[in-house]
Amino acid sequence: MKARTIWRHIKESFKSIKRNGWMSLAAVSAVAVTLLLVGSFIAILLNVNKLASDVEEDVSVRVYIDLAAEEEDQEALQENLEEIEDVELVVYSSRDEELSQVIGSYGDEFGLFDGDDNPLHDVFILNTSAPEATAEVADQAEDLNYVADVNYGGATADRLFEVMETVRNVGAVIIVALIFTAVFLIANTIRITIFSRKTEIEIMKLVGATNWFIRWPFLIEGALIGFIGALIPVSIISYIYLSGFDTMMSYLSGTYFALLPPNPFLIQIVALLLAIGIGIGGFGSALSIRKFLKV
Amino acid sequence: MIEMTNVYKKYPNGITAINGLDVRIDQGDFVYVVGPSGAGKSTFIKMIYREEVPTKGTVKVGDFDLVNLKAKKVPYLRRFVGVVYQDFKLLPRLTVFENVAYAMQVVGKKPKQIQKRVLEVLELVGLKHKVRMFPNELSGGEQQRVAIARAIANMPRVLIADEPTGNLDPETAWGIMDVLEEINNQGTTIIMATHNSDIVNRVRHRVLAVENGRIARDQEEGLYEYEG
Ligand SMILES: Nc1ncnc2c1ncn2[C@@H]1O[C@H](COP(=O)(O)OP(=O)(O)OP(=O)(O)O)[C@@H](O)[C@H]1O
Numbered sequence: 176m177k178a179r180t181i182w183r184h185i186k187e188s189f190k191s192i193k194r195n196g197w198m199s200l201a202a203v204s205a206v207a208v209t210l211l212l213v214g215s216f217i218a219i220l221l222n223v224n225k226l227a228s229d230v231e232e233d234v235s236v237r238v239y240i241d242l243a244a245e246e247e248d249q250e251a252l253q254e255n256l257e258e259i260e261d262v263e264l265v266v267y268s269s270r271d272e273e274l275s276q277v278i279g280s281y282g283d284e285f286g287l288f289d290g291d292d293n294p295l296h297d298v299f300i301l302n303t304s305a306p307e308a309t310a311e312v313a314d315q316a317e318d319l320n321y322v323a324d325v326n327y328g329g330a331t332a333d334r335l336f337e338v339m340e341t342v343r344n345v346g347a348v349i350i351v352a353l354i355f356t357a358v359f360l361i362a363n364t365i366r367i368t369i370f371s372r373k374t375e376i377e378i379m380k381l382v383g384a385t386n387w388f389i390r391w392p393f394l395i396e397g398a399l400i401g402f403i404g405a406l407i408p409v410s411i412i413s414y415i416y417l418s419g420f421d422t423m424m425s426y427l428s429g430t431y432f433a434l435l436p437p438n439p440f441l442i443q444i445v446a447l448l449l450a451i452g453i454g455i456g457g458f459g460s461a462l463s464i465r466k467f468l469k470v
Numbered sequence: 471m472i473e474m475t476n477v478y479k480k481y482p483n484g485i486t487a488i489n490g491l492d493v494r495i496d497q498g499d500f501v502y503v504v505g506p507s508g509a510g511k512s513t514f515i516k517m518i519y520r521e522e523v524p525t526k527g528t529v530k531v532g533d534f535d536l537v538n539l540k541a542k543k544v545p546y547l548r549r550f551v552g553v554v555y556q557d558f559k560l561l562p563r564l565t566v567f568e569n570v571a572y573a574m575q576v577v578g579k580k581p582k583q584i585q586k587r588v589l590e591v592l593e594l595v596g597l598k599h600k601v602r603m604f605p606n607e608l609s610g611g612e613q614q615r616v617a618i619a620r621a622i623a624n625m626p627r628v629l630i631a632d633e634p635t636g637n638l639d640p641e642t643a644w645g646i647m648d649v650l651e652e653i654n655n656q657g658t659t660i661i662m663a664t665h666n667s668d669i670v671n672r673v674r675h676r677v678l679a680v681e682n683g684r685i686a687r688d689q690e691e692g693l694y695e696y697e698g
């Protein structure tokens with residue numbers, strides 16, 4: 176295509192947006208509202224998912240070592256624990272360290288157990304590679320020698336994992352459904368806008384325009400409408416996320432929980448919204464005029 | 471140049487508008503297509519630029535075989551044949567200038583060339599002072615003249631006009647005839663359907679009389695020979 180023709184198509188599409196007045200405005204608004212919905216839901220759901228993962232990551236298996244175990248028995252146990260599949264990290268914590276943690280959490284009254292009166296066990300703390308593996312790892316650890324007890328929050332943790340799994344699946348379904356709705360709504364709005372120009376397209380054909388000569392300005396016009404429509408939700412979501420992020424993070428400081436950082440998360444959402452807007456806008460209008468081109 | 475052989479056209483509603491028509495029109499001819507209302511004049515004309523495809527028979531225009539013409543090639547036929555439509559078919563959102571320019575942009579002409587030629591043809595049809603107006607701001611006759619300007623902008627080899635003087639007062643009608651004559655003198659074939667006996671009888675050209683979907687009379691420098 177000649178540069179002059181490309182330039183002509185671009186100018187033509189801007190002119191058309193202007194001359195179509197409220198039709199363009201309606202299309203832009205439809206895109207903006209839909210993408211605002213999609214963007215907000217994605218931002219919320221992915222952060223809920225992130226928090227859920229943080230909770231899961233926080234679940235570790237505590238293996239209490241039998242009081243009778245000698246040092247070499249402990250070492251042998253540690254090796255055995257490290258060999259269990261899905262065990263990522265084994266950390267040793269002595270009874271003294273355990274006690275000082277209890278004192279730290281619950282108060283100095285526990286100080287009287289200090290020294291030989293300490294009723295606590297030495298502990299191996301296991302981190303699993305995947306939260307789902309926790310129960311299995313605990314099961315295997317229980318069968319090893321010199322293991323007094325194994326604890327991982329048992330039923331509570333299992334229940335938590337189940338809930339998280341559901342939240343995650345439902346979230347994914349909602350996001351996919353929302354994107355589909357957005358695609359459908361945007362494509363439909365553009366279809367209606369173009370339907371009003373049916374005769375126009377037929378006349379263009381009659382004076383000898385090729386299909387692509389007619390299609391290009393419509394395609395660019397659709398992409399522009401999608402782009403402008405996407406800018407609005409992109410600005411709103413960016414503003415709210417950036418200002419809300421710091422506030423939320425200061426609440427969450429000192430916990431295991433964190434929101435998804437704006438870089439790269441916000442950038443990805445912005446890119447997604449712009450891509451949906453431009454892509455559906457351009458592609459949708461190119462598709463919509465297809466049946467009018469057969470003259 | 472234009473050749474129709476044994477052409478039939480039956481519309482989906484069952485009406486047979488063209489019923490075994492044979493005709494040959496040479497490059498540079500000026501042809502009036504006359505005949506009673508409903509005789510098939512418009513249908514005949516529409517088959518030359520492939521708005522309608524014959525049910526049977528062959529239509530050849532220049533190098534184009536219209537019956538077997540691929541959809542992709544149709545735009546090129548439409549540039550070879552300029553058409554003035556009975557209902558004008560102007561683009562409602564474009565100004566007078568832009569309507570004429572559109573037909574030239576389609577062909578890929580340079581903006582400078584377009585600018586010059588558009589003003590030239592608009593001057594020829596006497597509308598140079600209304601270039602910025604939109605079609606709905608023009609009278610029927612003015613729209614008719616814009617349609618003519620657009621049809622001749624690309625200097626087509628064939629110009630087809632379905633009742634180009636139908637909506638015009640006699641004076642403007644004669645103005646249009648002057649334009650068509652001039653284009654014809656430059657070598658363009660003109661095919662014009664008309665009910666205007668005055669014009670046919672005074673500016674003598676070949677007359678094709680269509681009746682019941684066939685050529686009833688084909689006469690060089692013929693007369694109109696119908697009432698009103
Ligand atoms: N699109 C169509 N669908 C069905 N029938 C049609 C169509 N166009 C024309 N006809 C029929 O075909 C016949 C010829 O019509 P056509 O328009 O060719 O006549 P015409 O000679 O141009 O008449 P006029 O002088 O009134 O313009 C008429 O009987 C008309 O009803």
Ligand SMILES: [Mg+2]
Nearest residue numbers: 511512513632
């Ligand atoms: Mg007619």
